[in-house]
Amino acid sequence: MNVDEKIIEAFRNALREAGKVELAESVRVDEIMKSHTSFRVGGPADLFAEPKDTEEITALISAAKALLIPFFLMGNGSNLVISDEGIEGLVIHLGEKFSHIESKPDPNDPEKELVRVTAGTLLTRLSSFATRSGLTGLEFASGIPGSVGGAVFMNAGAYDHDMSEVVEEVTCITKDGQVKTFGKEELDFSYRNSIFMKEGGIVTEALLSLSRGDTEEISAKVREYTEKRTKSQPLNFPSAGSMFKRPVGHYTGALIEQCGLKGTCVGGAQVSEKHAGFVINKGEATASDIDGLVKKIQSEVKAKFDVDLEREVRFIGRGFSSPNT
Numbered sequence: 001m002n003v004d005e006k007i008i009e010a011f012r013n014a015l016r017e018a019g020k021v022e023l024a025e026s027v028r029v030d031e032i033m034k035s036h037t038s039f040r041v042g043g044p045a046d047l048f049a050e051p052k053d054t055e056e057i058t059a060l061i062s063a064a065k066a067l068l069i070p071f072f073l074m075g076n077g078s079n080l081v082i083s084d085e086g087i088e089g090l091v092i093h094l095g096e097k098f099s100h101i102e103s104k105p106d107p108n109d110p111e112k113e114l115v116r117v118t119a120g121t122l123l124t125r126l127s128s129f130a131t132r133s134g135l136t137g138l139e140f141a142s143g144i145p146g147s148v149g150g151a152v153f154m155n156a157g158a159y160d161h162d163m164s165e166v167v168e169e170v171t172c173i174t175k176d177g178q179v180k181t182f183g184k185e186e187l188d189f190s191y192r193n194s195i196f197m198k199e200g201g202i203v204t205e206a207l208l209s210l211s212r213g214d215t216e217e218i219s220a221k222v223r224e225y226t227e228k229r230t231k232s233q234p235l236n237f238p239s240a241g242s243m244f245k246r247p248v249g250h251y252t253g254a255l256i257e258q259c260g261l262k263g264t265c266v267g268g269a270q271v272s273e274k275h276a277g278f279v280i281n282k283g284e285a286t287a288s289d290i291d292g293l294v295k296k297i298q299s300e301v302k303a304k305f306d307v308d309l310e311r312e313v314r315f316i317g318r319g320f321s322s323p324n325t
Helices: 005-017 021-026 054-066 123-132 139-143 148-154 195-199 215-232 252-258 287-305
Strands: 028-032 044-049 071-074 080-082 087-093 101-105 112-118 167-173 179-183 202-212 239-242 269-271 278-281 314-316
Touching (some): 054 071, 054 087, 054 202, 112 123, 123 139, 123 148, 123 215, 148 195, 252 287, 269 287, 278 287
Parallel strands (some): 080 314
Antiparallel strands (some): 028 044, 101 112, 112 202, 167 179, 167 202
């Protein structure tokens, strides 16, 4: 345990004083993070909490700041490599407790539906909801393993579509603890980027605008994308999806393959033999293995093609970066 027991009790007392008794009792110590990430790696978080609403998030942040405890917010853990040494301070996990979807007709357009969804909702669940409801626009997200908060944060996408196409507004908790809503024009979306990546803030919910469509056609498109993913991606191994952002004018997988790196291993981490843009956990990989393999890929692609590969997956924790948000 890296946090003094007196600090832990003071943290819980601060939550109790804020009227969040149940939350205070549910805070966990030395939570092993490998079970919370799709890569299945990561050491312990000093403190770990799963809030159910925005009030609980703000209470956690307020208590952490008062006690100078660093904090990090995560969703489904599908775009993270967490250090083997773990994460300092508090991890705030927006998961199933923070998952809700509701929809209503758009009063300004009878052909559209407005869908409000909280940050912990899985994209796969949201896409399934849209398909069942006959709403089109989210077919691309049907196989993305992340949650809505993370998807908005990084403008996730696939098959030439991304979240910027459907997001109308986003509510977040700013760095100074204020709840603020951003309109579409303020979100500064670009390829795998948003205002939240640039300026910080915690995404709590998003309002999406989806068009009414034919359920059978929507389902057919989802099946098409699913088939493409199954054929081209190593879905049977733990990973975090595409490891790198696509460099302008190039395809990442092709660059890596042309360097002869397909199948290359560092410890338990491997460049996928199915898709060279994916790094996979063959079974006993550590975060250090993954980091070492990624550095090798970046070095060899730079040497052969003079192309800098930028990581799309975030490397978080002791030895990687500070978890402060």
